[in-house]
Amino acid sequence: MNIGEVRPYGDRMNDGAIQISFSLPVPVSARSIEAVKLIAARMGMNNIRLVHAQDMGNNFSFYILYGAINISVDLQAIHVPEVELQLFDFWEINDLIRREFERKVVVIGATIGVDAHTVGLDAIISAKGFGGESGLERYPQFEVFNLGAQVPPELVVEYSKKIHADVVLVSQVVTQRNVHLFNLSLLAELLEAEKLRDKLILICGGPYINAQVALETGFDAGFGPGTTPLQVASFIVHELMKRKMRKK
Amino acid sequence: MNIGEVRPYGDRMNDGAIQISFSLPVPVSARSIEAVKLIAARMGMNNIRLVHAQDMGNNFSFYILYGAINISVDLQAIHVPEVELQLFDFWEINDLIRREFERKVVVIGATIGVDAHTVGLDAIISAKGFGGESGLERYPQFEVFNLGAQVPPELVVEYSKKIHADVVLVSQVVTQRNVHLFNLSLLAELLEAEKLRDKLILICGGPYINAQVALETGFDAGFGPGTTPLQVASFIVHELMKRKMRKK
Amino acid sequence: MKLNISQEQANACRQIAKEVALEIQRDIAPLSTVSVERAILRLLGIEGEKEKIPYVNILVDNLKEQKALEEGVLYWIANACLNTGLSPQDVALKVVSGSFNPVHLSRKSFQEVKNKAEELATESLSRLYKKKKAREALKQSFPPSLPPLLYVIVATGNIYDDIAQAKTAAEQGADCVAVIRSTAQSLLDYIPEGITTEGFGGTFATQANYRLMRQALDEVAQKVSRYIYQVNYCSGLCMAEIAVLAILEGLDIMVNDAFYGILFRDLNMYRTMVDQHFSRYLLGLFDIIITTGEDNLIKTVDAFKEYSIVLVSQFINEQLAQQAGMKKELIGLGHAAELDPKIPDSLLWELTQAQLVRQLFPRSPVKFMPPTRYKTGNIFFAHALDTIFNLVAVWTDQRIVLLGMPTEALHTPYVQDRFLSLESALHIRNASRSFSRELQFIRNGQADKRACELLTQAMETLIKIREAGIWNALSRGVFSQIKREKRGGRGYEGVFKKGKFYLNPFLDKKIVMQARRRAV
Amino acid sequence: MKLNISQEQANACRQIAKEVALEIQRDIAPLSTVSVERAILRLLGIEGEKEKIPYVNILVDNLKEQKALEEGVLYWIANACLNTGLSPQDVALKVVSGSFNPVHLSRKSFQEVKNKAEELATESLSRLYKKKKAREALKQSFPPSLPPLLYVIVATGNIYDDIAQAKTAAEQGADCVAVIRSTAQSLLDYIPEGITTEGFGGTFATQANYRLMRQALDEVAQKVSRYIYQVNYCSGLCMAEIAVLAILEGLDIMVNDAFYGILFRDLNMYRTMVDQHFSRYLLGLFDIIITTGEDNLIKTVDAFKEYSIVLVSQFINEQLAQQAGMKKELIGLGHAAELDPKIPDSLLWELTQAQLVRQLFPRSPVKFMPPTRYKTGNIFFAHALDTIFNLVAVWTDQRIVLLGMPTEALHTPYVQDRFLSLESALHIRNASRSFSRELQFIRNGQADKRACELLTQAMETLIKIREAGIWNALSRGVFSQIKREKRGGRGYEGVFKKGKFYLNPFLDKKIVMQARRRAV
Numbered sequence A, B: 001m002n003i004g005e006v007r008p009y010g011d012r013m014n015d016g017a018i019q020i021s022f023s024l025p026v027p028v029s030a031r032s033i034e035a036v037k038l039i040a041a042r043m044g045m046n047n048i049r050l051v052h053a054q055d056m057g058n059n060f061s062f063y064i065l066y067g068a069i070n071i072s073v074d075l076q077a078i079h080v081p082e083v084e085l086q087l088f089d090f091w092e093i094n095d096l097i098r099r100e101f102e103r104k105v106v107v108i109g110a111t112i113g114v115d116a117h118t119v120g121l122d123a124i125i126s127a128k129g130f131g132g133e134s135g136l137e138r139y140p141q142f143e144v145f146n147l148g149a150q151v152p153p154e155l156v157v158e159y160s161k162k163i164h165a166d167v168v169l170v171s172q173v174v175t176q177r178n179v180h181l182f183n184l185s186l187l188a189e190l191l192e193a194e195k196l197r198d199k200l201i202l203i204c205g206g207p208y209i210n211a212q213v214a215l216e217t218g219f220d221a222g223f224g225p226g227t228t229p230l231q232v233a234s235f236i237v238h239e240l241m242k243r244k245m246r247k248k
Numbered sequence C, D: 001m002k003l004n005i006s007q008e009q010a011n012a013c014r015q016i017a018k019e020v021a022l023e024i025q026r027d028i029a030p031l032s033t034v035s036v037e038r039a040i041l042r043l044l045g046i047e048g049e050k051e052k053i054p055y056v057n058i059l060v061d062n063l064k065e066q067k068a069l070e071e072g073v074l075y076w077i078a079n080a081c082l083n084t085g086l087s088p089q090d091v092a093l094k095v096v097s098g099s100f101n102p103v104h105l106s107r108k109s110f111q112e113v114k115n116k117a118e119e120l121a122t123e124s125l126s127r128l129y130k131k132k133k134a135r136e137a138l139k140q141s142f143p144p145s146l147p148p149l150l151y152v153i154v155a156t157g158n159i160y161d162d163i164a165q166a167k168t169a170a171e172q173g174a175d176c177v178a179v180i181r182s183t184a185q186s187l188l189d190y191i192p193e194g195i196t197t198e199g200f201g202g203t204f205a206t207q208a209n210y211r212l213m214r215q216a217l218d219e220v221a222q223k224v225s226r227y228i229y230q231v232n233y234c235s236g237l238c239m240a241e242i243a244v245l246a247i248l249e250g251l252d253i254m255v256n257d258a259f260y261g262i263l264f265r266d267l268n269m270y271r272t273m274v275d276q277h278f279s280r281y282l283l284g285l286f287d288i289i290i291t292t293g294e295d296n297l298i299k300t301v302d303a304f305k306e307y308s309i310v311l312v313s314q315f316i317n318e319q320l321a322q323q324a325g326m327k328k329e330l331i332g333l334g335h336a337a338e339l340d341p342k343i344p345d346s347l348l349w350e351l352t353q354a355q356l357v358r359q360l361f362p363r364s365p366v367k368f369m370p371p372t373r374y375k376t377g378n379i380f381f382a383h384a385l386d387t388i389f390n391l392v393a394v395w396t397d398q399r400i401v402l403l404g405m406p407t408e409a410l411h412t413p414y415v416q417d418r419f420l421s422l423e424s425a426l427h428i429r430n431a432s433r434s435f436s437r438e439l440q441f442i443r444n445g446q447a448d449k450r451a452c453e454l455l456t457q458a459m460e461t462l463i464k465i466r467e468a469g470i471w472n473a474l475s476r477g478v479f480s481q482i483k484r485e486k487r488g489g490r491g492y493e494g495v496f497k498k499g500k501f502y503l504n505p506f507l508d509k510k511i512v513m514q515a516r517r518r519a520v
């Protein structure tokens, strides 16, 4: 095994120990127990220990298993989609904007669709911020418009046009039936149709958002759980400078 | 999909939802997170959601994931190693022994090796029994010798010879480094060497014992968690009758 | 368990809350809404839809367009019945199909119309009372389960999956099953029709779905020998109408809180207060428990510092419900602690607060809600938090306990999540069943101190609200710092002033008594 | 929290237990064992092994074969030192290599030998006292952590994996780390040597392993700014010797209970009582905490009905330890509830019992042990049980809390099992930190009643034991219905009667005082 390779660890190096649990829509029986072990085996587990099998009523049953997997991953060889973002501090951000951009950066924030979760977006935008850090409203060089929750994508487009936004921050928390992907893609398409897309930095965020979601839906970046305002502000400044360079 | 096929169920039929967790011997990083997802993917998971990644200190990290697997199993096609044992009741067992065997069945019980766990064996053997059922000692047609815990396999052999045992019940609870497999195989071999093996019904039990362990170690049956004295007594009677038939 | 709090102060809070509620009552008394009118139509037994629009909406919108709504729908229906001899449902069919325009029929004398309206209302109510009787008999046929009632949610989006999971939960030991509504149904100004199998974060509340779930729960009740309470949501733009569905389909508990709509759904405050009043009135008639949404108030603010807002809202909610005629035993005030687990002594505060609510509202079937906001994807820690929550709930003798889920931060519950939750709750309910009788706070300790402080803070806020007036207070962000405009928010266009011929005999005590008598 | 129990009855129990302990003392005073002798050799600094047999075993066996053991090893070593001018270690080397036979050297006058023996003992003790000082200084250099101490186990079988996991646990917040011993090490009549990487259900206790773990824990202590207590086990055939290793290598807590050996390891009762006495004496000198194994007593019997046996054993254990010179602050009496979770009010009983122990032994650093026997492979339910256990522990102000594991029924803990356990325990320790001061049983409620009953039962059993005599009581199965023969069990052949020249100056108060003074 190569030095960079890692494998799950239970109580000794490379034992490959993992825990899994799931339900089946059948009662517990000798057959269902074999089925569970078969599923685990097909997932590549060996040394399979079915440690719990319990009827949940109404022909459902619940199983817990332990076992080992032979899979190891070479950490060195892993392609990390985004290199870690270089963070600026509060003062640097404002200075950079003042110097490089010569006017305030106009930011719109909204939770779109019928999603009513505002806490995450507020954490990034509102003055009181998150985890002890102030939100974007506190940065003198950002001019922030928080449209709140349940905002139809159409309204975001309209507003962006009206106030000449530079950045659009969109939060999506509800993900059932992939409604977040639908909403985000729709917004990106509407902006495209209005020829606004290229003029904007388009950022999404939420507990189930990541770089991949951003990519898929046509956004410039996607921020997940634990995001801080500084990360978002830093990204904005990086992106602004990148775009300025490109223009030259 | 065939009607007998089942697949894990989260909140709708055939969603394939499963939960897994494991640790890695590296701190949380963008790379470790990718590694975790890769491992899950190689296990055949899709829709992978890494829902928790936490440093545990000293360069260990812990991960929880949800996702779906595409694996389904045809319950009908599953080969269940042993058909469910047909249970007799207390009276039937004593009657059958009296009729078919014409003398008491001599049973030895022991927890072998340096294993000191007696509760499981006592549950099967001792008068007070388990789950409201009496143990074998209460059956007039069994003569039971409980050798207790930490019994060297050699002693079991010696004793079996001395008292002309018909059945040997062995408990194994400690399984680290497969010490149970070692102890059980050793006992079976010693009995073989003494030409006693075929005269005996050899039964093992314990929380991590099952039919497969019995098979591997040369036992006639293996009983796992939740075994009741009646199951064991029934198995003994079935086996005695089977052997009697064979002799004819 | 008893906290040493001042009963006078509690009484004072109640008195102020009553004045606040009276202000609301005074201001909404002259008003009705499209939703209240549709509710009346549903009470008359009108059902059906045309091109996805319910008849009740078509009728009300029709009258509204003709500026004829100020008499109220019942006036026009009764008049039409008199003119045509048809039943309300047949009148509706004719109007929808364009056979006649109710406003163009000859207007009978007001007394005649009123009599007809009263007759229709009496018939409707007595039919519903009969249903209620049958349900009560069913309920009585089972032995009561150990308190508190264990309440779980199902939320697959598909009513059939919901049913499968609801039955599973009942077999596991759940007492109440709530079907979470599809995201933003509360923003719809109509009730969808039919059986639905797609939803977002929940399942649409429709009469057909209610009925299927009711059947399923009654079925599983036989199997488990325990009555299973069916729960759904009133709050939203159809608050009053949904209450009618609940009555029609025999639901047991309805989540019902105008403040939630105002603050978290941006509904217009007058609209939803009017709707709420009629919905509570109707639910009260049929002994359906309501539960309120105070848990939401501390989901977005510092839950330790601002906890007293929960009490403020409860005092007002209690009064509003009483003014709608509900008895205390039906007013399930909601609460939750939602404390940051990092706070030292958080468990002592959680316990104190839970006990305080229980003690301030001893006759209320209070509903205690679990920690949610500090849960993360760490399902094991979430399970630990919930287990302790269950203990607090049993210990303080709560009446209805909404069980937390290990996967709260991840998804609406999987079948096994609910199973694990119930397993923990059932254990705690059994293991600590005598806690409320055997344990006690030390006198004048930190718990008593915090309870007194909270009550004082609640009183101060109530005084402020009374002074500013509730509508102003709402626009200044007295609740969780969320500010709402008096004329802002969804649904304001559906509010109207009742005209001088406005008719609603369902509110008439005599009619109700008569209907009740007739149902025996 | 206080239970209303009779202080007189508690005193009476103590008095009876004292008489029982005095009986034991009287009967074992004339005895020594091979293990005590080997312990003395280790105190003298003798180490090393030949063909896997430790020198100390070779020496003692040699003397035993020559029937020369009744003078005790120290007599022969001191005599050999006098004859040869060599150090004890060099004497040992020579004897092992067969250079000379200690019994054949000329026998100096008893006074000369005694003086030499006292000199050797004083030197040894003062060396060890110096080490102890250094350790105390280290301990004092850290701020104390919030009570209770959180105690976890590691048990991989491989000392290096144990270390990795111990450090991880310390970083997560553990205060004490115990290395579980390989299954049945307690049955070995010698201590294995060297660093070990294979074991069954635990890791061999060896001096080298102790040292590696000590280094690792001191290292991580710097990182986390918290002293980390190292724990291991004395009980077994090498009880006294292992105590010496603990002193040599600076351990902090030793699990130490002859009853465990008798009942669960089938050790001979005289053998292990003699060993225990010397081990406790030595640990007491060096302020090492012992913890006792009463949790085991209720693992195989009805834990609700037979709980009082825990108290019986604690009363006797306390007296035995005191008679070995230990102060109460070092006597960590063990206990657990192990109640079937299905019992109604099980949590109230668990709480009562935990409080009772705490109250009966207020100066003891009591060690509370988690539920284990009713755990199954359902790791989620096990985690819920442990969380509640943590609450009981903090609430009743236990001193040392052994954390339960979600995987208790499956395997010795994985790194994440311990992590999840600690996370729950740290939360509870913080969240309920004032519980013991702010909450109270109601007076003369069910808790008081149960406490009084238990104390009465304990007293009755103690009286029975006093009447029968402890040795008879043990053979009649007074503890958990397990019967042991007086001359049965392992290790009886290693017990011998001390001869008239038997020497053990380590027991001499004057010598100890002198050594202590010399160490300053």
Ligand code: B12
Pocket (backbone or CB within 6 Å): A114, A115, A116, A117, A118, A119, A120, A121, A123, A124, A130, A169, A170, A171, A172, A173, A174, A175, A176, A203, A204, A205, A206, A207, A208, A223, A224, A225, A226, A227, A228, A232, C180, C181, C182, C183, C184, C200, C201, C202, C264, C296, C299, C300, C372, C373, C374, C375, C376, C407, C408, C409, C410, C411, C412, C413
């Ligand atoms: C508080 C809460 C509510 C409150 C919201 C109040 C409000 N004004 O926001 C109320 C009570 C109203 C509510 C209602 C509902 N909720 Co809710 N709610 C939660 C809860 C408990 C906490 C969410 C939260 O505030 N987290 C704290 C913030 C700080 O974290 P965050 O959102 O992840 O934000 C961080 C990052 O993601 C990122 N970020 C977030 N947004 C953005 C945007 C940008 C641009 C950037 C850069 C970064 C960023 O930065 C933030 C700081 O680090 C969660 C459960 C949980 N514990 O997570 C459920 C949860 C989110 N709710 C859920 C649901 C389903 C609902 C309902 C739809 C249920 C229903 N059918 O009735 C309703 C309806 C609401 C609706 N239409 O959307 C589900 C979502 C499931 C899913 N995956 O789809 C959850 C997970 C609960 C559950 N298990 O069912 N909810």
Ligand code: B12
Pocket (backbone or CB within 6 Å): B114, B115, B116, B117, B118, B119, B120, B121, B123, B124, B130, B169, B170, B171, B172, B173, B174, B175, B176, B203, B204, B205, B206, B207, B208, B223, B224, B225, B226, B227, B228, B232, D180, D181, D182, D183, D184, D200, D201, D202, D264, D296, D299, D300, D372, D373, D374, D375, D376, D407, D408, D409, D410, D411, D412, D413
């Ligand atoms: C009680 C107990 C003890 C007691 C045992 C007392 C006694 N006289 O038995 C004491 C305290 C002494 C003890 C000590 C140790 N224990 Co222990 N102990 C347990 C505990 C808590 C419960 C076991 C139990 O009694 N179960 C109840 C019985 C009824 O269940 P059962 O054994 O499964 O029996 C049923 C079936 O399996 C079957 N069955 C069992 N035997 C047989 C035999 C036959 C013939 C048949 C037909 C059926 C049958 O029928 C029974 C009834 O249904 C478990 C944890 C747990 N919750 O499971 C740990 C556990 C078994 N112990 C464990 C360990 C490691 C130890 C030690 C080795 C630790 C150490 N290093 O110090 C020591 C040393 C003991 C030794 N040398 O073996 C591990 C085993 C891990 C492993 N897989 O190897 C466990 C799982 C705990 C853990 N997570 O570390 N233990």
Ligand SMILES: Cc1ncc(COP(=O)(O)O)c(C=O)c1O
Pocket (backbone or CB within 6 Å): C181, C182, C183, C184, C185, C186, C187, C233, C234, C235, C236, C255, C256, C257, C260, C265, C291, C292, C293, C294, C296
């Ligand atoms: C009081 C109250 N009403 C209604 C709801 C349901 O909201 P909706 O259907 O608007 O998503 C909730 C959800 O938390 C609530 O707390």
Ligand SMILES: Cc1ncc(COP(=O)(O)O)c(C=O)c1O
Pocket (backbone or CB within 6 Å): D181, D182, D183, D184, D185, D186, D187, D233, D234, D235, D236, D255, D256, D257, D260, D265, D291, D292, D293, D294, D296
């Ligand atoms: C008091 C006591 N001593 C010692 C041990 C360790 O036992 P052994 O090393 O014999 O396995 C235990 C284990 O539970 C114990 O409780």
